[in-house]
Amino acid sequence: MRAAFKKVWNRGDGFIWLAGAGLSLSLIMTAALLLAIFFNAAQFFWPGETVKLFVEDGRAILGEITGREDIPNPDNPEAPLKYRVQVKQGNRDIHGTDFLWVEESSIKATQLPQDAVVVERREWGNFYGFIKEVRDQGNVLAQGAEKGMKILEELIPVSNDNINAIQKIARKNIGAVNFYMEKNRLELKKLKLEGIDNGKAVEKLRMENDELQNEYKTFEAQLAELRKSQTAEAVFTTINGVEKVIPLSQIIRIYSPNNFGWFDKINFFLVKGWEFISDEPREANTEGGVFPAIFGTVLMVMIMSLMATPLGVLAAFYLREYARQGAMVSAVRIAVNNLAGVPSIVFGVFGVGFFIYFIGGSIDSFFFSEALPTPTYGTGGILWASLTMALLTVPVVIVSTEEGLASVSGGIREASFAVGATKFETTWRVVLPAVMPSILTGLILAMARAAGEVAPLMITGVVKLAPTLPIDGIWPFLHLERKFMHLGFHIYDVGFQSPNVDAARPMVFTTTLLLIGIVLLLNFTAVILRNRLRKKLAVSGV
Numbered sequence: 001m002r003a004a005f006k007k008v009w010n011r012g013d014g015f016i017w018l019a020g021a022g023l024s025l026s027l028i029m030t031a032a033l034l035l036a037i038f039f040n041a042a043q044f045f046w047p048g049e050t051v052k053l054f055v056e057d058g059r060a061i062l063g064e065i066t067g068r069e070d071i072p073n074p075d076n077p078e079a080p081l082k083y084r085v086q087v088k089q090g091n092r093d094i095h096g097t098d099f100l101w102v103e104e105s106s107i108k109a110t111q112l113p114q115d116a117v118v119v120e121r122r123e124w125g126n127f128y129g130f131i132k133e134v135r136d137q138g139n140v141l142a143q144g145a146e147k148g149m150k151i152l153e154e155l156i157p158v159s160n161d162n163i164n165a166i167q168k169i170a171r172k173n174i175g176a177v178n179f180y181m182e183k184n185r186l187e188l189k190k191l192k193l194e195g196i197d198n199g200k201a202v203e204k205l206r207m208e209n210d211e212l213q214n215e216y217k218t219f220e221a222q223l224a225e226l227r228k229s230q231t232a233e234a235v236f237t238t239i240n241g242v243e244k245v246i247p248l249s250q251i252i253r254i255y256s257p258n259n260f261g262w263f264d265k266i267n268f269f270l271v272k273g274w275e276f277i278s279d280e281p282r283e284a285n286t287e288g289g290v291f292p293a294i295f296g297t298v299l300m301v302m303i304m305s306l307m308a309t310p311l312g313v314l315a316a317f318y319l320r321e322y323a324r325q326g327a328m329v330s331a332v333r334i335a336v337n338n339l340a341g342v343p344s345i346v347f348g349v350f351g352v353g354f355f356i357y358f359i360g361g362s363i364d365s366f367f368f369s370e371a372l373p374t375p376t377y378g379t380g381g382i383l384w385a386s387l388t389m390a391l392l393t394v395p396v397v398i399v400s401t402e403e404g405l406a407s408v409s410g411g412i413r414e415a416s417f418a419v420g421a422t423k424f425e426t427t428w429r430v431v432l433p434a435v436m437p438s439i440l441t442g443l444i445l446a447m448a449r450a451a452g453e454v455a456p457l458m459i460t461g462v463v464k465l466a467p468t469l470p471i472d473g474i475w476p477f478l479h480l481e482r483k484f485m486h487l488g489f490h491i492y493d494v495g496f497q498s499p500n501v502d503a504a505r506p507m508v509f510t511t512t513l514l515l516i517g518i519v520l521l522l523n524f525t526a527v528i529l530r531n532r533l534r535k536k537l538a539v540s541g542v
Contacts, residue, residue, distance in 0.1 A: 034516070041513040044506035045272040047257040047265055050118060050128060052111040052239065053087065055102060062116060062128045062239035063089035066502075071103065086502070090118075090126035091238060098125055099502045112258045115145035119236065120252040122282060125503065127244065129236040136232040148234070152254050155232055159248040166226050172473075173219045179474055181212050190370035276510060281465065285494050286504045290511055292466055296382065296484035297451060297518060299470060303386035303480075304393065304450050309443055311390065312397025319398075320405040321427060333402075340395040348456030351388030356380060356460065376481055380461035382470050383480035388460050389453065393446035400445065404438020405431065433533075440530040444523050451519045454488040462489045464497075487515040 048064040055061065067086035073079050083104045092098050119127040131148035134141045134155070142151040184205045191202060230249040237243055260268065279289030315336075323329045360377035368376040377383075408431055416426040454462075463483045470482045491511050498504035 037509055037513050037516070040506065040509040042269075044510050045269045045276070047255070047260055047268045049112055050116040050256075050258055051087075052113050052116070053102060053107050054109040054111075056106045056108055060239045061087055061089060061100070061102065062113075063087045064128075066099070068104075088126070088502075090128045091244075093124045094238060094242060094244065098500060114256070114258050116258060117145075117149065117236075117254055117256050119234075119246060119254050121246065122250050122252060125283060125287065127236060127246065129238045129244065132235040132237050132243065134232065134234045141232075149254070149256065152234060152248075152251075155248055156251055156254060159230060159232065160252065162226050162230055163249060166223060169219050169223055169226075171468075174216065174223075175468070176474055177212050177216045177219065181209060181216075184209050184212070186368075186370045193370060277514070281490075283503075284498060284500075285464065285490060286498055286500055286507055290485075290487065290490060290514065292469060293485040293487045293490045293511070294514070294518065295469055295471075296462070296466070297487045297515070298522075300382055300386050300389065300457075300484065300486065301447050301450050301522065303382065304389040305443060305447060307387060307390035308394045308397055308446055309439065312394045312442065313401050313439055315394070316398045316401035316405060317427065317432075320402050321423075321431070336395045336398050340399070343455075344392055344453050345455040347388055347392045348459045350391070351384055351456060351460045352380075355384040355387050360384065379481075380459070380483055381481040382461055382484045385457050385461035385484070388456050389450045392453065392456060393450055396445045396449070397439070397442040400438050400442025401435060404435035404441075407438070408434050436533045437530045440526050440533070444526045444530075447522050447526070448519050451515065451522070452488055454486070454492055457486055457489055462486045464489075464493050487511055487518070491515065 048066070050062065051065055053061040064087065065085050066088045068083055069086075071082045071084050073082070084101045085104060085107075086099055086101055088099055089095060090098055113130075115130055117129065117131055119129070121127060131145050131152070133143040134148050134151050142148045188202065188205055191197075191205075196202065230247065232248045233245055234248065234251070234254075235243060235245050255268070257265075276289045277294065278291050280292060281290060282288035319329055319332060356378060360375070360379065360381075363377040364372060364375055412430055412434070413426055416430045421429070461483050463485065466483050466485045468479075468482065470479050470484055471477060472479070491508055494504045494511065495508040
């Protein structure tokens with residue numbers, strides 16, 4: 001028996017089974033985590049039934065049941081378990097809170113009223129109640145649930161189109177006018193600092209300002225006209241008979257989930273999912289979409305990749321191909337490996353001190369002195385955040401590239417030299433193509449880490465809500481000095497900084513699922529490129 005055990009031990013079967021068990025456990029835990037995130041995220045978009053609860057104390061409650069848990073009883077652990085349900089009652093401007101807990105044993109009856117509606121508002125969250133009437137400038141257009149719902153379904157899309165037009169004029173047109181007016185103001189200030197108060201340049205800028213002022217007044221008149229047309233409003237009643245007047249300009253949609261069939265529910269799910277991806281956030285990031293955060297995350301990762309990959313590849317080629325191997329090169333390799341273990345917040349502090357204060361402050365002093373003391377590049381922005389993340393991830397690219405270079409056979413280099421190729425030609429035409437899969441492997445790891453890091457970004461340019469995207473239609477189109485939103489910081493902000501925890505929880509799951517999806521998409525793209533290169537190199541015999 002002992003000899004058989006020793007034979008099995010020496011053969012290493014136990015270690016193989018142990019490694020397989022560890023891998024299986026890791027895959028099961030990862031799959032369980034992803035399924036839990038997906039399940040909780042999907043519930044955020046799926047329309048829940050609007051229930052009417054009659055409680056023992058005489059209250060009537062209208063809303064969605066969003067959770068159920070047991071009530072702890074530390075005084076009597078042997079007592080039968082009691083449960084309570086969480087009800088999203090909405091109507092925050094009336095009740096003061098969106099959610100309440102109701103003990104199951106106190107619920108006398110439950111109904112699904114067919115005339116109950118859910119009103120999704122731009123402010124104050126959802127409203128749960130019943131339609132009383134729809135009116136416009138005092139004229140009653142419809143009364144009751146059926147007629148009121150029919151006319152609201154016609155008027156709300158028109159109102160939303162007007163709101164979109166108002167936002168477009170306010171942000172795009174008036175925003176562009178304000179941008180150019182501020183630019184002209186700084187140009188005039190710059191000329192004044194140079195001692196130029198009169199002349200053609202000054203007159204030209206003043207004439208442009210006059211034209212911009214006229215454009216501003218035109219856009220203001222258009223805004224006033226559009227706002228004046230938003231006069232329709234709807235009157236609702238709560239379950240307790242309290243009337244609430246809601247202007248149509250505050251309503252995003254109105255729906256009756258208790259009347260939904262499966263097709264309606266699936267359509268609602270898809271529409272809400274698309275709005276989450278394409279819209280801007282509302283209500284302190286607890287509602288609406290996350291498009292600015294998606295855009296900022298992807299742009300930051302792309303800029304970081306453009307910075308980190310060339311730097312890491314050049315450093316690896318120098319260390320492996322050109323530098324004389326010795327104590328100094330070994331020390332550099334040790335330093336690079338140690339950099340990979342430095343806490344990310346340390347890189348953030350370095351980014352603030354070196355990139356923002358030193359480089360950004362110097363740029364402001366030389367090129368944007370007229371704007372001081374307001375900083376242009378001497379404050380956090382997507383450029384400095386991307387450079388900080390590039391420094392954070394460049395050790396990964398260096399190590400991966402060096403491992404790839406070490407795997408390239410020396411005979412390939414010697415064959416290249418034998419046919420008369422120079423050192424540079426061998427490196428550029430033979431070694432670099434052969435090591436490209438390893439470079440892409442390092443890039444995959446770098447992108448995955450950069451997309452999930454939050455600590456360095458919090459002090460180098462990321463914000464809770466960015467008023468404008470880093471890319472727009474104003475020259476030079478790409479504004480690297482602007483602050484940006486990031487999905488990782490969005491998760492932190494919504495999950496730990498939101499005053500309405502229960503309302504923010506579904507947004508945490510959906511944003512987490514989206515961030516995982518973006519990381520997988522970026523990695524999948526890089527993996528496809530890497531596999532194609534490997535096949536190409538295998539065919540060419542490199």
